Amino acid sequence: MQQLMEAPAEIRVKTRKFSLTKGTIKICFELEGSRGRIRSLKLKQRNAVLDTSFPFEMQTAKKGNTIVYHAQINVEQYPMETAFWDVVASVDKEGKGNYEDAILGGLSSKLKLKLILFPRWTRTGDGHMVYPFVNGARQFTIQYRKYDPKYDSYAFIAKEFLALFCYFILKPYWDHKKLWLICEKYCTMAQDNGLYFFRYCMEHAPEKDRSRIFYVIDKKCPDYQAVKEYDANVIQFMSFKYMIYLSAAQYLISTDAIRHFYIWDSPNSIYKVLYQARKNIVFLQHGVMGFKQCHRTFHKGGGNQMALFVVSSGYEQKIIHDYFGYDNEEIIITGLSRWDVLEDKSDPAHKEILLMPTWRSWLEDISEDQFQKSEYYQRYKAFLQDERLKTLLEKENITLNFYIHPKFREHIRSFQVEDRHIRLIPFGTMPLNQLLMSCHMLITDYSSVSWDVYYQEKPVIFYPFDLETYEKVQGSYMDYKKDVFGDLAWDQNQLVDLIGEYARNGFREKPEFSGRRDELLPYRDNDNSKRIYEYIANAQIPDKLKRRLKEKKF
Template sequence: MRQQNKRHVMNKWKLRNKQLYILLRYSVAKVLSYLLPAKLFAKDLWLVCERGTDARDNGYFFYKYLREKHPHIPCVYVITRNSPDYNKVATLGNVVHYGSLQHLYYINTAKHLISTHAAGFLWNSHWIRDGILKRFYRHKGNFIFLQHGVIIHYLAGLIYPTYQCDLFICSAKKEYEYVKNTYGHPDGVVQYTGLCRFDYLHRFTIKKQILLMPTWRLYLNGLNDSAFLQSDYYKAFSQLLTDPRLEEILEFYDYELIFYPHYEIQKFLPLFHSPFSRVKLAVFKQYDVQTLLKESALLITDYSSVFFDFAYMKKPLIYYQFDKKSFYDNHYAKGYFDCDTMGFGKVAHTFDELLDRIRETVKAGCALQEPFQSRINTYYELYDTNNSQRIFECICRLEK
């Protein structure tokens, strides 16, 4: 226990030093942006990024669209050298290394900064953007927030003017109306276009595969391994992965189950195990999330907005909400979407209910049932492969 606490403190110390190092480099890049103007080195640049460590979300798909459909536009993708997705982006061309001086220079000189994450192009950048040096560190270009999820909860950090962007992209009409009416952004900022990654959810081949993909919990983030093992989150999903009744269902109906927890929970994945050969634990670096979503016949999640992607493909899903009160009290406040009355699948609140839901769904051949089919059709008014094109047109209108 003492050793784990010591390691936790060391990790926090390393993170803070890393942040200070980036702050210093960013200061140098800021000065260079005045000495070396953009018109000489980065004229009209479109800078695209996700977390900086990956390329498997709306940022990647929008960058792919730019390179293939508008090759004349100067654009660069930001990603770490050791990312498992690096080569995938490099084949499209124009990669800059995340955290490099060139990357930080581009932040200050790019015409458009396009990101899936609210923090944009610097980790924990709120302590730069909102501090006493706010004016010095403000970028010059337009910031386009592509989103990496679909907003269903009340996210106070995205309320204007706490959070400011020039375009706030929404996936569906109900989400657009909720953000527009609740988050207070100026007219024209919030746009209903659909998400870039939706362009690639129209053609897929389904396996006899169940995807278990729960979201994270803010209150679990700082825990060491011992504390995490005592959490309700660990106990709930560990119970499923080791229960003989799950193995019985998988064997009888000839399915596999893949456990792929949220990016923020992946660090705890080695603590999970399953004695069953039909259950696989999916490491972030080895599995692509969109591939898993497209090839799976059934999704089990909790509160993750990943269910919108799955529903977009008109496939069945189950919500396992064993800790509903705790989640909404300690993680996100409840938003406009209620899974019990608006959801695209059945809700299980207990473990036995979950097993029943799994069994009845695979027994029915993982066919999408009513009323979920009708709810999905109503929710997605836009259902085509032109999402990236609509976003591109919105960005171009900022230039007029």
């Protein structure tokens, strides 16, 4: 099992200065002596597995009972990885020489506003950029990633201000349109619940509503073809028109968080803060909340607050109510839009198994070399090269389709295997819905696509080989050892044995798993999009900014 590191606690300080100029980060802050003493500062990569950090140079000066700290670091001197980096202090809180790590917090409201109104970044010599990442926690965090000349420029900031000017000067006109904007992940996809909900609206909503509903996508992406027939209602992502429409939109409707409606991981800007603070979002989800804890990301009290939260059942509604903090009136039980077109298209003459593991948060944004050393890679590589598996696939004439999660799509080339019965399918080359409908069985670890296969009354094998690590870092709302609706394989041999068992019985689902379907998936009538549309059309959702100001959440 991989060794995991607990996230450090936080220590709040009084900020004097936080700047980033020509690759050098400078921080000046104060801490009362009674609250502890800081021995050192480091810039630490945010990762549960990797322990990578680089030291600040630091000087101190005493001011009565307070110590003033001056620290700086030049990031160009170090081999930075694409990631978020926190400023972490080594703190002795009791004065006994017991130093512990703590994330530095206390970015002042004044400085936070300054970083938003006047965003700043620095470019490195290797084509990357570094900038302060301002979030609700007010912690000292920076982001390091590749420089994008299209969006990472002062010319683009000018475009943001111009879009805001054009919106606010004609605000009554734009707001009167009551626009609905629909998107999927990064505004680059059209193959999930957003696509099927949009199609329903284009084909069944009244004309007065159709004229105000738009799908947002980068038209250079392959998935644009899925919505091209409705081109009059498709808007180019990050076009000037889109930036005005985003400012004016009544509702944002998405399978993902509100950040997906804008440039991913863009530096802070007044435009970005305004749209995120003002817009109500309807969360279509891209899978049932069951096997992956997300309440820290989508909690009602956080930055990703949803106005309406789509769920599949009363069982899931209770999860969202208990863990996410939403009222039942904000959680709409409708079923998922993509299930309206979901049907079993498996061909008895061409037997297919879909192998689709999900991602791991502790493996995001790591190098190829580090990825290949992970248990995740080693386990799936060993399985794909298993000689018993290859013999079984050959004997039963089964094709195994390996479809990696989009967050790991760049690593698919690492799983090369020479076998005519095993296909490695790069992300985006084949619609996921097609793979789910054509398969006879699914093998996964914790992916929510298991619910789509269960919906079709097909068998699912769960392979949670790193369950102890997963539960510690990610967590599940369901008890894996009791509540899953499929067989559990804890090692490679057991997994191959189960595949053989299902291959010999014609891939029939076992009665002990099918018996819970009415409870877990009550809506199987192809009217999910209709229910969602009617909820949104009849919703009376309060203004988000006024509501959050009243609740003192913003």
